Amino acid sequence: MTAVLSDRNAQIVILDSFMINCHKNISKKRVHSINNQTLNNFLLMLQEENWESVYNTNNINEMFNNFQNTLIRNSDNSFSVITTGNRHKVLTGLLTE
Numbered sequence: 001m002t003a004v005l006s007d008r009n010a011q012i013v014i015l016d017s018f019m020i021n022c023h024k025n026i027s028k029k030r031v032h033s034i035n036n037q038t039l040n041n042f043l044l045m046l047q048e049e050n051w052e053s054v055y056n057t058n059n060i061n062e063m064f065n066n067f068q069n070t071l072i073r074n075s076d077n078s079f080s081v082i083t084t085g086n087r088h089k090v091l092t093g094l095l096t097e
Contacts, residue, residue, distance in 0.1 A: 032079035042078035049074065 053066040 029084050030081050031084060032075075033082050034079055038079050042074060045074045045078060046071075 049070055051070070054063055054070065057063050057066070
């Protein structure tokens with residue numbers, strides 16, 4: 001390992017030989033299954049929804065929260081969650097020889 005000063009008084013490190021210690025990590029990712037069938041189901045559920053809780057309030061925050069809760073509930077019921085594995089290497093440290 002060699003250290004050299006630059007013109008801005010910062011150090012530059014040059015690694016002559018090094019080995020990266022890494023291991024494979026399998027992380028799981030949760031995604032929603034969205035296709036024509038689930039999308040049509042979602043739209044149908046929204047059409048059949050009773051929107052009185054959204055329209056029959058004067059408080060804008062309550063109106064938005066009711067709207068958002070309705071969307072989330074119908075979304076969760078329409079689009080199932082799929083867990084997928086994602087393999088990638090994770091850097092755990094540098095080892096010098």
